[in-house]
Every structure is written in C-alpha cells, then in structure tokens.
Amino acid sequence: MQKNIQINQHGELQHLLTIEGLPASMLHHILDTAESFVGVTEREVKKVPLLRGKAIFNLFFEPSTRTRTTFEIAAKRLSADVLNLNISASSQSKGETMLDTVNNLSAMQADMFIVRHSQSGAAHLIARHVAPEIHVINAGDGRHAHPTQALLDMYTIRHYKRDFHELKVAIVGDVMHSRVARSQIHALTTLGVPEVRVIAPRTLLPRGVEKLGVHPYDDMKKGLKDVDVLLMLRLQNERMQGALLPSAQEYFKYYGLTPEKLALARPDAIVMHPGPMNRGLEIDSAVADGPQSVILPQVTFGIAVRMAVMSILAGN
Amino acid sequence: MEMPDTNLLLKNLAEEIRPAMNGNTCIVGIHTGGAWLAEKLHGMLGLKTPPGLLDISFYRDDFGRIGLHPEVKRSEIPFDVDDTDIILVDDVLHTGRTVRAAINELFDYGRPARIRLAVLVDRGGRELPIEPTFCAFRGVLDEEKMIDLVRNDSGLLELKFRSRE
Incomplete structure (x- = not known):
C-alpha cells in the first residue's frame, strides 16, 4: 500500500x-x-x-x-x-x-x-x-x-493533560481487531508519549505488537498501575461467539473497568471510550458515569x- | 509616506474614541495587530469589560484560493454581543476584506447595537465600501509595500514597512 x-x-x-x-x-x-x-x-x-x-x-x-x-x-x-x-x-x-x-x-x-x-x-x-x-x-x-477517532482522543488527552511527554497511557480491550487501537498507538507514539501499554487477554493481543513501540500486559491490574490515561476499546459482541473469549462474565471479571481496577491508576487518571459502550462488559457504569470519565467531552x-x-x- | 511615532498615533486614536464612548461600549480587536491595539486601548480608555478577540480565518474570502491559515487562534468574545456598542479595532486598513470578515463573524455572536471601526493607519487601496470611524493616520501606500504592526518583548508596539513577498 x-x-x-x-x-x-x-x-x-x-x-x-x-x-x-x-x-x-x-x-x-x-x-x-x-x-x-x-x-x-x-x-x-x-x-x-x-x-x-x-x-x-x-x-x-x-x-x-x-x-x-x-x-x-x-x-x-x-x-x-x-x-x-x-x-x-x-x-x-x-x-x-x-x-x-x-x-x-x-x-x-x-x-x-x-x-x-x-x-x-x-x-x-x-x-x-x-x-x-x-x-x-x-x-x-x-x-x-480510524484516524479521526485517534485525533479526537489526542485532543481530549491534550485538553486534560496538556503535555504528552510524561504520560503513561493504557489501551484496554480487543486490540487485535481494533482499528481505533492501531490509530491511537501511532498517534500516541508520534506525539511523544513515552509509555503506551496495551492490556488484553493474550488471544486479543496481536502477535508482535511490541514492534509498534507498546508494552503488552495480559494482567490488567499490573497494566493499570500509575497510568494517566485509560483508552477503553469497545468489545465487539461477535468476538464472544468464537474461541477467543470464554464468556462476557469472565471478560468483565478480568478486563472490565470497575472502580476497584481504576483505583490502581493515578488518582487523576482520565477514562476514555470511543463509544458506543457495552456497560457491564468492558466498562462498569460506575466508571462510565463517574468523575474520571471524559467520554462525553470526547464526543463534543x-x-x-x-x-x-x-x-x-x-x-x- | 512618512510614518509618525506609533505610540503617538495610538494616543491620538484613544483621544478620538474617548468622547464617542457610552456605557455600553465594548472593544474587539482583530488578531494579531488589532488585538494588541485593543488591549492597549482598553487600558487607556478605562473600559471595564475585557476586550474581545477575533481571528477571522474561518470567514476569509480567499479560503478557496489559499486554504486555511496555518495558525488559527480561537476567537474570544467575553461579553454578550446583543445590543452592545462595539468598536472594532485593526492596525492597518487596506482592502477592507478583513473588516468585512470580522463584521460577519461578529454577527454570528449576536446582533450588536452598532459597530464602529477604529484603525491606526488607513493606507488606501479599498476593494469594499468600508471606511473607518476613527483613524489616527491616513496616507496612500504603494501596493508593493506593506505595513505591519510588530510587538517587541516588552510589549511595545511599532509600525514597520516592508516589501510584499
């Protein structure tokens, strides 16, 4: 190409x-x-x-x-x-x-x-x-x-965090199938974010993702430590039908963003999501509607x- | 054309505006030179409402020819434009196209009671029927020449001639 x-x-x-x-x-x-x-x-x-x-x-x-x-x-x-x-x-x-x-x-x-x-x-x-x-x-x-989605995410990060050069950013969810994640990774690394993490079950992490300059984690609790920005991805429902994931309940237990998991990130961390959200699957309503969520400003x-x-x- | 001292012109402009103000008068400067002047005039005239700023990039008539200006500043009008007596400030009045764009933009904020135009220099060369209400200096300048208002590090304003690129 x-x-x-x-x-x-x-x-x-x-x-x-x-x-x-x-x-x-x-x-x-x-x-x-x-x-x-x-x-x-x-x-x-x-x-x-x-x-x-x-x-x-x-x-x-x-x-x-x-x-x-x-x-x-x-x-x-x-x-x-x-x-x-x-x-x-x-x-x-x-x-x-x-x-x-x-x-x-x-x-x-x-x-x-x-x-x-x-x-x-x-x-x-x-x-x-x-x-x-x-x-x-x-x-x-x-x-x-999905370049305009990544750009609006970068705008939102810049709006709340001002500078990209000292941030830890975590992208959480189905990185493998996500055009949003790919564009976000390119944008974050281009703008000088020193630490970009991708957090997902191994089955949803593309092989060789490190080559894009990101750090993969399959343990969300480790991956969220000290993070400034959380970029949640939408989990496509059809992924549940294949062999990639066990069940919605299992996924939510390990990778759904709950207030308890969010507490592992920095206290001023912001939570973003490209929408539409699957509440109770990749994100808990208490987080989606909570004080650290900037999901609606993203839309604006x-x-x-x-x-x-x-x-x-x-x-x- | 010989240019008098910039600060003298600014003082004269302020004195020309002063008796024409009323309690409803607000000032709006056109980015960049006009915005600097608006800040100065705001202080000199003792206006309470902070000055507005317009970057007319989204209203230019040459977008189709030259595209979007590489640096667009955000326009800020910190007061309600409806029924306000506005003095629009620019550094140099030339073709009138910038002022046309600025007036159009102002009307997207509301319906002002009146807009009057204050400029430091009217250099002639109008392409639209626009005339200043307040003007500190008039002269006809060769089309090949440009006048720019520049601001140094200590905030001092000065008019400078240059040749068109």
Whole structure:
C-alpha cells in the first residue's frame, strides 16, 4: 500500500487515511485548529461559512450511526452540503462496485468523501482512484485505521493533560481487531508519549505488537498501575461467539473497568471510550458515569476535530 | 509616506474614541495587530469589560484560493454581543476584506447595537465600501509595500514597512 498518498506534492495533507507516517507537527496543527473550532461550537451560531458550496458525501459501506452523525454535524457547521449514503442498503446490493459508486458521485461534483468500510484499505483505494481535487477521509476501514477517532482522543488527552511527554497511557480491550487501537498507538507514539501499554487477554493481543513501540500486559491490574490515561476499546459482541473469549462474565471479571481496577491508576487518571459502550462488559457504569470519565467531552471535541480535518483538507 | 511615532498615533486614536464612548461600549480587536491595539486601548480608555478577540480565518474570502491559515487562534468574545456598542479595532486598513470578515463573524455572536471601526493607519487601496470611524493616520501606500504592526518583548508596539513577498 502506497504510504504517502495522503501527502500532496507541497507536503500538505491531501487525504486523511491513517495516522501512520504523519509527522507530529501535522497532528499538532490539526489539534490546534480544532481548538479554534471548539470556540465556534460554543457560540450562539455554531456555524462558519468556510466550506459553503462544497459537497461532502458520507459513504458508509458499514453501518455506524454515531460516526456518521458527527461527520455530518461537522460538515454542516462548516456550511458544506452533506449527503449520507448508506451503501450496503442501496447500490452494492444491486451489484454496483465501490468505485462505480465513487465515479457516479464524482460526476455529481463531490468535493470530499468520508468513507467507512469493513474492508481494510477501502479508503486508500478510493483516494488513489479519485481526481486530484477530491479529498478522502477514512472514517474506519476494517481492522486498519480510524484516524479521526485517534485525533479526537489526542485532543481530549491534550485538553486534560496538556503535555504528552510524561504520560503513561493504557489501551484496554480487543486490540487485535481494533482499528481505533492501531490509530491511537501511532498517534500516541508520534506525539511523544513515552509509555503506551496495551492490556488484553493474550488471544486479543496481536502477535508482535511490541514492534509498534507498546508494552503488552495480559494482567490488567499490573497494566493499570500509575497510568494517566485509560483508552477503553469497545468489545465487539461477535468476538464472544468464537474461541477467543470464554464468556462476557469472565471478560468483565478480568478486563472490565470497575472502580476497584481504576483505583490502581493515578488518582487523576482520565477514562476514555470511543463509544458506543457495552456497560457491564468492558466498562462498569460506575466508571462510565463517574468523575474520571471524559467520554462525553470526547464526543463534543470529536466534532471540532472533524471540522478541523475537513477544513484543512478542503483548503489544500 | 512618512510614518509618525506609533505610540503617538495610538494616543491620538484613544483621544478620538474617548468622547464617542457610552456605557455600553465594548472593544474587539482583530488578531494579531488589532488585538494588541485593543488591549492597549482598553487600558487607556478605562473600559471595564475585557476586550474581545477575533481571528477571522474561518470567514476569509480567499479560503478557496489559499486554504486555511496555518495558525488559527480561537476567537474570544467575553461579553454578550446583543445590543452592545462595539468598536472594532485593526492596525492597518487596506482592502477592507478583513473588516468585512470580522463584521460577519461578529454577527454570528449576536446582533450588536452598532459597530464602529477604529484603525491606526488607513493606507488606501479599498476593494469594499468600508471606511473607518476613527483613524489616527491616513496616507496612500504603494501596493508593493506593506505595513505591519510588530510587538517587541516588552510589549511595545511599532509600525514597520516592508516589501510584499
């Protein structure tokens, strides 16, 4: 897969497909821009005219109400025209290929595609295919990447912890199947977090995960010691059906985040989750709704971060 | 064009504004030079409400040509814009496009009672029907030249000429 397809000849961001390979300065630029957009979303008129007249298509080949909604709100707050296509339910079932769909929408003068697909590499494929004036944002592809989620997580960490350089961050849950975890790991290491831990049962830890610069733990109690930030992952229900996990009760007992386990982390540790949460599976309600949870601020910041990404891309 | 001392201009600008203020007057500076001036004028005029700051990057009319400005500062208006008498401050008035963007942005915060424009220098070259209400210095400057307000480490403001890149 061609890595630098997301950077144009002037060294600017053309597409956002993965965090991997992006310099720290570019990540900080996105986070700084997002900070200005947070100001916009707190005003009476939560809208700026920046992308007036631009057509943004939400291409969701895999259902996701939440991510699609946040992209839609972000686009609308930039004054773009946004169209949502739930493709699994329409043309794909009639036999049209993904690139045919993209060609058709490009012929309708699309300016940007937000792509969610169950296949890793789908957004890359579209980015390589479209005309140079069209921008592509990966909104999650298979197990590969979910860069805007990682960026909003980084925004949230920076908001509460200010500096990345002295943090211990733990990613907890199904790291193996998680595009969110992969993007978070790339973002955290790029931004200079000295200690990134991944905590999961061995069956859910990808082999060779250390090569990404993280420390694996299969004992959550050890892994949470002195941690500043906890990034919980959503456990996909279908994982319960295979041989990877014994049962929901067992999982919750060893890897569910309870107040007792959270007490092992630093007292000012923050708890994050990309949503939607499985309460009583990966996280206890007492933690999810507790004082250390910043799960709802993540959602608010997520809109500003997506506004920042869209406006930076559209201007390049 | 010869430029008088920046601090003298600033003092003159404050004296021009002073009699035109009322109890409802608030000040808003355009990032960066206008924001520095707004801070100074706020102190000189003894205004109680802290000055507002606008970064007009999200309202520029050249986004389609040059993209997003690399450093966008967060706009902060620390008062209710509705029915407020606003003095909008910028360092140098040239084409008027920045002021147009700033007025548009202000209206997304509310409906001000009035907006008046205060600038340190009007250098001519307008491309929009915008004129300053308060202006410390007028002169026509060659299009190839630029005037920038710079601030040194001790907070002192100074107008400087340079050639356009």
